[in-house]
Amino acid sequence: MGKxxxxxxxxxxxxxxxxxxxxxxxxxxxxxxxxxxxxxxxxLKRRADLIPNLVEVVKGYAEHEKEVLTGITEARTKFNSANTPQEYAEANAEFNRAITNLYAVVENYPELKANQNFTELQYELAGTENRIATERMRYNEEVEKFNRTIRRFPTNIIANIFGFEQWQYFEIDQEETEVPEVNF
Known part of the structure; x- marks a missing residue:
């Protein structure tokens, strides 16, 4: 019996x-x-925190450009209320449009381009954009690995039993793939 x-x-x-x-x-x-x-x-939070500083510098030069500054404020509000990768992607797209509009305003103020605070903030923002791109790429790589794992047999059975679900990629809008042309 034992055997x-x-x-x-x-x-x-x-x-x-x-x-x-x-x-x-x-x-x-x-x-x-x-x-x-x-x-x-x-x-993304770092960028959202840098934008108001950039706006304050621009405000001193462009008081009548309220529309652009309002757009940035609204984009930041949307970012702060985002919860999912999709909501963050939408907020990111809105931020990018607002920043492009801000840079268009800056073109009209040559003395602003020479402002040291503006220049430093611009470099900070550029560095942050690079970090966002890098972290978004790393996140999407991890999502791809995880999603592939939970879709494979027999792991998919175990994933379903324990309630593991696919993660959402952090994708950008097609508009964002077009690089805005900004000359300083």
Whole structure:
């Protein structure tokens, strides 16, 4: 009787090890995606915090350009209320349009282009845009790995049992792929 139980026990242990290992891989992948997303949020927040400083410098030179400044304020508000990658992508697109409009206003004020505060903020913003692009790429890579993992057999069965779902990519609008032309 004892020998008959050994084989089923071994099979059950192997199944438990397989399930546990697969579950742990899914948790690890899920956490990598969350961590990557947190980095995207950090950089988007950094940009959102830089924009008001840039606006304040421009305000001194362009009092009558309220429309552009209002657009930036609205874009920042939309960013602050975003919760999902899709909402952040939409807020990001609105920010990009607002910044492009801001730079168009700056073209009309040569003395503003020479302002040291404006120049420093512009460099900070450019660096932040690069960080956002890098973190967005890292996030999307982690999403791709995780989504691929939970779609593969037999991991997909375990992912469904434990409620793991695909993550959403942080995609940009087609408009954003066109680089605005700004000359200083």
């Amino acid at each position: 008959k139980l050994i084989i089923p026990i071994i099979i059950l242990v192997l199944i438990a090890v397989f399930l546990g290992g697969t579950y742990n891989r899914l948790v690890e992948g899920d956490e990598r995606v969350k961590s990557a997303w947190a980095q995207v949020e950090n950089q």
